[in-house]
Amino acid sequence: MPIFNQSIRRKIVGIALGLIVLMLVTSILSMVMSSQVGVLLDELTNRYIPAYGDLARANIRSLERAVALRRMVMTRMQSPSDEEAYAARLREFEESDRRIEEEAERARKLINAIIDDPRTPSDNAALARIEARIETSVAELRRDMNENHAKLVKQVDAKQIAEARNTLEHIDAIRDQFNQKIDLIRADMLKQVYASTSQVIGHQHKAIIVSGIVTVLAAVVGFAFALLVSSGITRPVRMLLAGTREVEAGRFDKPITVSTQDEIGELAAAFNRMIEQLRHNERIRETFGRYIDPKVVQGLIDRPEVAVDGQRRVMTIMFCDMSGFTSMSEGMTPRGLVKVMNHYFTVMSGPIRDNRGVIDKYIGDAIMAYWGPPFIEEGEQGRLAGLAAIDMAEQVPALQKQLPDLLGIRAMPALCDLRIGIATGEVLTGSIGSELMMSFTVMGDAVNLASRLEAVNKVYGTRILISQATADAIGSHLELREIDCLAVAGQSAPQAIFEVMGRSGALAAAQASLRKHYAEGLAAYRARRFDEASAALNAALEAVPGDGPSRTLLGRIAQFETDPPDANWDGAWRLEQK
Structure with missing residues (x-):
């Protein structure tokens, strides 16, 4: 998707903008619904209810007009007649009469305003009928009242009390009829008020429901949008994390799929290039690990200054040789000899590496190995070398049975066996050689002594001989036997030599x-x-x-x-x- 090809910054900004747009849409819809409710509520409070109130006050004004009329008649009929008081009562009567028409006129204007307003869904036909009834009732009241009022004034002026009383009762009847009509009109108007109130309440409920639905939809859509975009960000991150764990575990064969073109995609591509380089380096390390002990390779990588400067350390050196190799190899083809030697070195190298030894080199049919810092602790080197020698000696019976099968013969012309010499002492460790080729090895008297002890096995008919220093380092961890006090070639001072007989307690x-x-x-x-x-x-x-x-x-x-x-x-x- 195009959205996943954007940068992380644009994705985050896009999520924010999307959520803002959804919030704006929700707010606008809420505002529209609220404005509609506001219009209805405004019409209810400023038109319907005031119109109903004007009609109610028209009733009151009619009663006030009747009271003013009676006061005017009573003032006129007093003896002597008070013209000023009569004039005042007449003005009150005319004022109340005018107020009736004003209240009715205000009610009609409000009703017409409701009818003319296209924003609100009102029952315009019912309102028009109410407006017409108000106009008719007021017109009839004015006509009847004007006629009877003139008649009543004449009767009062002529002191026709009985006739004036009858006319006054007739005026009261007209007023009652008018009040009944107004009451009916008010009842119908009240129905319209209730209808408008119901519309307001309905629109409010609708606005609440719609706002809730729109808010939920906006939240769902926003969450889905955010989840979609965030998953596009987090999925490559999880893949990168999984790839990192694979690399941490030493597995470089699982590149990461680059699914985006953002910064994480660039990081994944760089990670794949790094994996390829690590895989290449690992192939180099594995290749050289066949020629140089892996611990030496790792040690030189971790501490390259050791290879350059060299150090003097106390180490335990082992030389292992195959007895009877010369006579055994005379009748072999080169291919058969290589096959036998490779198998022999594989079998004998296993115990050395299993006991944390470092194989320095293969010399003909001999193996040179050593134990010591920084590969193992100094106090462990003698014991581990002795255990490796025992394990190697235990492989001899099986090796003697395997060699005829490797060569395709029934029996070996001569039995092969091992001779192992082990010595402990201070040696020089470092890269030895020329500018063209170097070898990380050990040199010193202990190396020479181990080589001599390996050869001394032929003199004593033994398999494993160790020096005095190695025996002291082993202590009671292995079963030893002192063989002799010997000065090998190249040494002037004799020292005790010991045979490793077995593991501790295994004799x-x-x-x-x-x-x-x-x-x-x-x-x-x-x-x-x-x-x-x-x-x-x-x-x-x-x-x-x-x-x-x-x-x-x-x-x-x-x-x-x-x-x-x-x-x-x-x-x-x-x-x-x-």
Whole structure:
């Protein structure tokens, strides 16, 4: 509709003008109806009622005329006759006679004015008959009264008392007849007054009803008009609000329908352009999220200065490698190898992200990940890294069953397994690289230590080895076993390394027995009580046959029998190879 293509200001002004027009129409109709009632009421009060009053006063004037006539006769009949008094009574008589005609004439004029007024619906025929009857009655009264009055004066002057009395009675009879005629005329006039009053009341009721109906219609039409226009304003606003909530929820696939050409329509069009840009940015983010961890992407977006400046933070680093990868990949086609590696990385990356870790990179068949601020709290990073390692190790049996199906073979030539190394320490975080390409990563001794610990698993036959700092951070949240005091390649000072055996309270009886005997054997081994150490380590092997750390220490003890350690040996082992 054209009205919806106007600006909001014009819509609001249009609503106001429409309501004003409806109010004016209602007021005009009310004024017209009130004026009609006013005309009728004016005619009733200024014509009908005064005409009726004039007729009533004509009756009174006739009585006054009769009284004046009697006084005149009585004054004339006095002896001696008082001419001055008689003249005064005569003037009173003539004045009352004139007043009768004046009252009747005023009534006739008012009735004729009612008849001549085209604005009022009166019974003009009935009024014309009343006016004619008034004229006839007054004319007859004047004729009869004039004749009898002259006769009466002569009789009074001649002192004819009996004849004068008879004439006076005849005059009274004429007056009574006149009063009866006037009474009948007044009765008919009263009917016209009642009829006019009924018209006034009827028009008043009609005016009230019409005004009420017009007011209700104006209100309904005004409300409908306002509702129509306001809905044209609020509907796009609600759509815009719904679209905003969709965007707030992260859904950018629902553009808003632009239904108007006002400011809201322009806002909706701008909102759609914004959604398209956000959708584009989200596609970029999703695309890069496949190459860079989404938390890193979001962190760099929220705090770009971190990528530029770099920061030193205490973080927990994990390296995960697939054992047996080299022999397994020798007989694979490139497509099969990619298929296996993608599935392997998908399975192993899930636990890392589920435990709020950040995947830094994939290196061949290895995964590098880290935990730490600002992505998680510093006190949680060791525990979360350990839990991620346990979850990854639990995926190994299912992965071993899935790989033959992926490759379309019955059995793998060699079983794959995991080696995980975790270390905690201060590292440098930031964007590392050249002007052509940068990578947000972590660097430092803790990174090197985690990489070395991953490789050390091959020496001890373990899956998950962690540093002393990581073990201190984990505390009692996971079940740990100290494996050895070791100085890896590139480090001069040895430190204790630990194996993550499971979640807290989840050790089986055999594993608990293994940890107990191994701890006894490790203490005896460091104290050079090699026979006692061998007995404890063999007891550990009885609890869990094939335990790699126990077998490794027993092998060293066997070497010490032929080549004992130096006198200043501190019980630590040093690896010269990476």
